[in-house]
Amino acid sequence: MLKLDAGDITHLAVDAIVNAANKSLLGGGGVDGAIHRAAGPELLEACKKLNGCETGQAKVTQGYNLPARFVIHTVGPVWKGGDHGEAELLKSCYQESLKLAVEHDIRSIAFPCISTGVYRYPKQEAASIAVSSCKNFLQSRGVELDITFCCFGDDDLDIYRQLLNS
Numbered sequence: 121m122l123k124l125d126a127g128d129i130t131h132l133a134v135d136a137i138v139n140a141a142n143k144s145l146l147g148g149g150g151v152d153g154a155i156h157r158a159a160g161p162e163l164l165e166a167c168k169k170l171n172g173c174e175t176g177q178a179k180v181t182q183g184y185n186l187p188a189r190f191v192i193h194t195v196g197p198v199w200k201g202g203d204h205g206e207a208e209l210l211k212s213c214y215q216e217s218l219k220l221a222v223e224h225d226i227r228s229i230a231f232p233c234i235s236t237g238v239y240r241y242p243k244q245e246a247a248s249i250a251v252s253s254c255k256n257f258l259q260s261r262g263v264e265l266d267i268t269f270c271c272f273g274d275d276d277l278d279i280y281r282q283l284l285n286s
């Protein structure tokens with residue numbers, strides 16, 4: 121099932137939240153910074169052992185002080201105009217995160233709007249990819265998973281609301 125929520129992803133009591141990380145996995149600004157602050161220093165220690173992550177891939181840690189049991193760290197593409205494989209890479213972020221969720225018996229997962237902050241992916245295109253990738257994953261795998269799109273701003277909330285109602 122696909123759901124919408126608004127506000128800070130670190131407050132969500134789901135099995136896993138997804139982090140829009142950078143390739144180092146050693147913390148950053150935006151949602152990454154918020155997740156590390158809320159999870160506490162053990163998260164950084166766990167991330168140091170992961171050896172980074174390629175764009176479009178995903179890795180998992182525990183959630184430590186978060187209400188969420190797991191954090192799935194994925195690295196979205198930096199928007200470079202759209203002809204550098206950005207769409208495929210963004211789709212891969214959602215797919216790889218969901219694969220890890222299934223492997224870890226996760227039943228509820230929340231995604232931030234990956235790549236749409238400092239990585240500048242256009243919000244409407246990113247949201248279309250997010251929704252279609254998640255829908256396709258659920259349909260093709262036949263898995264029961266609650267997927268929440270966590271919108272941090274009203275613009276994203278409007279975009280996702282329209283997509284989920286259509």
Ligand code: ADP
Pocket residue numbers: 127128129130140141149150151152154155196232233234235236237238239240270271272273276
């Ligand atoms: P990226 O580098 O992938 O663009 P950012 O963290 O800069 O990552 O932004 C990704 C999205 O996360 C943006 O839509 C931003 O508004 C949103 N965001 C920032 N902080 C939070 C938070 N605490 N909870 C949920 N979403 C957040």
